[in-house]
Amino acid sequence: MLKNTGEGKEYRAFSVRNFRQIPQVENLSEEEKKNIETVGQVLPFKVNNYVVDELIDWGNYKNDPIFHLTFPQKGMLDRKDFNTMASAIDAGKNRMELREIADTIRHKLNPHPANQMEMNVPELEGEILPGVQHKYRETALFFPTAGQTCHSYCTFCFRWPQFVLLSSLSEREREILQLIAGGYSNKEIGEKLSISHRSVDTHRTNMMRKLEIHNTAGLVSFAINNGIMHGRD
Numbered sequence: 539m540l541k542n543t544g545e546g547k548e549y550r551a552f553s554v555r556n557f558r559q560i561p562q563v564e565n566l567s568e569e570e571k572k573n574i575e576t577v578g579q580v581l582p583f584k585v586n587n588y589v590v591d592e593l594i595d596w597g598n599y600k601n602d603p604i605f606h607l608t609f610p611q612k613g614m615l616d617r618k619d620f621n622t623m624a625s626a627i628d629a630g631k632n633r634m635e636l637r638e639i640a641d642t643i644r645h646k647l648n649p650h651p652a653n654q655m656e657m658n659v660p661e662l663e664g665e666i667l668p669g670v671q672h673k674y675r676e677t678a679l680f681f682p683t684a685g686q687t688c689h690s691y692c693t694f695c696f697r698w699p700q701f702v703l704l705s706s707l708s709e710r711e712r713e714i715l716q717l718i719a720g721g722y723s724n725k726e727i728g729e730k731l732s733i734s735h736r737s738v739d740t741h742r743t744n745m746m747r748k749l750e751i752h753n754t755a756g757l758v759s760f761a762i763n764n765g766i767m768h769g770r771d
C-alpha cells in the first residue's frame with residue numbers, strides 16, 4: 539500500500555465490490571452502476587483513488603477518456619452475455635453461481651489465443667525454468683511475481699486473463715496447485731491434505747478446465763507466474 543504520497547493521501551483501490559463507495563460514483567445513474575457491476579463480474583475492474591480524484595473529469599465523465607479507460611463499459615460484453623449476467627445478478631445468484639456464469643463467458647472470449655500458457659514456457663533438459671517466458675527468438679522475459687498486477691486496470695488490457703483466472707480457483711484448488719507446483723504427486727498431495735488421490739485428480743482436472751491448461755507443465759507455469767509456487771518440505 540502506498541502511504542504519504544504527494545498530498546498525504548493513502549492509496550486505496552476500488553473494485554466491483556466497493557466502487558459504490560466512491561463519492562463521485564453517486565453522480566452515475568443506477569443503470570450505469572449496474573452496468574459496471576455486470577461487466578465487472580466477468581472482466582477485471584480495479585481503479586484507485588488517485589485515478590478517481592485526479593484524472594477523471596466527473597463533470598463530463600460520459601466523455602472522459604480515463605473514465606472509459608478504467609471503468610467497465612456495457613459494450614465490452616456481447617449483448618447476450620451481458621444480459622445473462624445482468625439477469626443472474628437480478629435473480630440474486632450467489633457468488634459461486636455468478637463465477638460459473640462469468641467463467642463460461644470468459645472462455646468464449648478466447649483468453650489465450652496463442653496457447654501462451656503452454657507454448658511460452660522454456661525448459662532446460664526437460665526441466666521447466668520458473669519465472670521465465672520465451673515468446674520471441676533470443677529473448678527471455680522475466681516476470682517477477684510482485685510485478686504481475688497493476689494499480690488500476692485498463693479496460694482494453696490484453697492481460698485480463700492473468701488478473702481474473704486466479705480468482706476463479708477455489709481455496710482447495712489453490713492449495714493443490716501450490717503442491718503440484720512444488721512437485722508433489724497426486725498420492726503425496728492426497729496424503730498431505732487427507733483426501734484421496736482421486737479427489738486430487740478431480741481438482742486437477744477442474745483446474746485445467748477452468749484455466750484452459752492441458753498439462754502439468756502449464757499448471758506449474760501458471761502457479762509460478764501467479765506467485766503461488768510452493769517448494770517441497
Ligand code: SF4
Pocket residue numbers: 687688690691692694695696697
Ligand atoms: S498490464 Fe498494461 S494495459 Fe493491462 S492493466 Fe496494466 S497498465 Fe493497463
